[in-house]
Amino acid sequence: GERRDDAAPSDAQAFAIEQSLGYLVNRLARSMAHDLAEELRPVGIGIGQWAVLLFLWARDGLSQAELSRVVAIEPPTMVRTIDRMVRDGLVTRAPDAVDGRITRIHLTDHGRSLRHALVPKAEAVNASYLARLTATERGTLRRLLAKLLDRATSHEGTG
16 A cells, blocks of 8 residues: 555654653553452442542541542542442541541441452552563662652642
8 A cells, every 4th residue: 555645743643642651651550440440340349439448548537638639539529439438338427526627537347348358459450560570670660650759749739
């Protein structure tokens, strides 16, 4: 077949997009989230609920606002996520003991118990991706990502 001259710019654009760090990191994150969601689905946990559980397992009793910030989702979405988690018996809502305007989110026994079943699933997904790299590459990747994230978080909230 004959090559059309107008095909060259789109080829160049596709190449540039696929070399973009943001594109690659986003694609990887989406792929990993999809694989984790497949592992969590049989247990009835969504990927948004997973993130909330992770932070509550680390520090139970975070406020709804704190969870929204650390999970990096908008407050209305967090409210809906927590509504589902309350409905599913994973967490409870309670007013803060000192400031009743603050709503604290606490794990139920059921929410706490899922940690032992779910953390290994997440570790397995991570391991399946990292298995494609050598030990040296894994260390380099972690170090470089931490370095990029350190710079990114030091610039958050400025500008």
